[in-house]
Amino acid sequence: MALASQSVFEYANLSVGEPFYRMENYSAEGGDVSSSLGMSVSTKRLSARIAIDTWIAAGVNAPLTSPPSAEVLAFLRRAASRARRIAGICTGGFVLAEAGLLANRRATTHWAYARDMTSRFRDVRVEEDRIYIVDGPIWTSAGMTAGLDLALAMVEKDLGADIARSVARKLVMHQRRAGGQSQHSEMLDLAPKSDRVQDALNHARKNLSAPLTVEDLASAAHLSPRQFSRVFTQETGQSPAKAIEGLRLEAARLLIEKSRHSLEVIAQETGFRDRRHMREAFMRGFGLPPQEVRREARS
CATH class of the missing domain: 1.10.10.60 (Homeodomain-like)
Structure with missing residues (x-):
């Protein structure tokens, strides 16, 4: 579901008629990475020389029991100082928190893990009932389909409301949800x-x-x-x-x-x-x- 957010940017390109966005997947070691469903995802290896506009940390089915490697955390800190924005979808917010990027910021995550985030990261102002939150250059979202809402909000910020509406229609998104909307229906x-x-x-x-x-x-x-x-x-x-x-x-x-x-x-x-x-x-x-x-x- 975290990878599905890339479809929003793909269809934004189709709506504007040119490749405004280019998407690439990265991992610590590079190569094929298995998704939670078992599908293989081809990735490039993280490198300090990479120049990227927007980084998005994908979530997993539960918060990490151990923090990412020191190499990954150091990379994220460098990336946050160079990129225009950096985001965490679902439990990807935990990775940003481990890197210290959510310190003294508002953030959200999947409702089932919000209290875990609150207890583990006392310097993060967790709002557990939000679809997504934008605090300066740091974006975080709730779980599952909320990653689509976060990506669509990025498209609206970059290309305007008309393009965002066009993307939502193409993806048959029943309703464009505001970030402040409740996670619960x-x-x-x-x-x-x-x-x-x-x-x-x-x-x-x-x-x-x-x-x-x-x-x-x-x-x-x-x-x-x-x-x-x-x-x-x-x-x-x-x-x-x-x-x-x-x-x-x-x-x-x-x-x-x-x-x-x-x-x-x-x-x-x-x-x-x-x-x-x-x-x-x-x-x-x-x-x-x-x-x-x-x-x-x-x-």
Whole structure:
């Protein structure tokens, strides 16, 4: 998945009609390197003479139990002083941290390993619920598909929003995620087992501005309200009201982070009674008021 981020740069070249980016893979010793799936990846050996604009450290399926070699860490420190930017995808951030490149910086990583990063590197300001973070020339991302979001953000910075949108369309990326967006999806967390409950949730997501009573959701699922409430709770572990509030919060947070709409408009669009009601839900769900979420996103 870390290597898949190269497709973003490949399709950026196709969108601009010229080879703006050139990608190469490097390793400590060079030669063929086996991926976690067992596929062989051809690499060049790291050399102090290499002049590279952007370095990206790929992640592995778990944080390294032992740090990279002193040679690799020294190389990364030199590279950070010469390259325009350096990034760590997923647990690749641990490699940057071992090299001291994340000291006194904001960073993120795969949510499953964020606390491990916090405990191992006390000088890193880890934000475990972010898709990617840019702190000066240092970029870090969450795991798996978040590497695509990080690469797309680099393309947008280099070539503009129109090219980034073109790349996203070509790669069939359903939604370009902002760096401040949560790593977690409310719909994914609910994970209903039946199509009926999934249909009700899809109906809710498309009609968040509506009241969305249990009767409305039961009708979308073609069940009686009583039967729907029982099946919904069994399959998701939440009551319908709690799940709908989670969907409203997710949608409102995204609008707050990415749009310039007022909080009153966002509350109305996502089905909260008013701005005060939305604030109460934000405090329960995130421990922060909407204004603070917007300030963090803009900073």
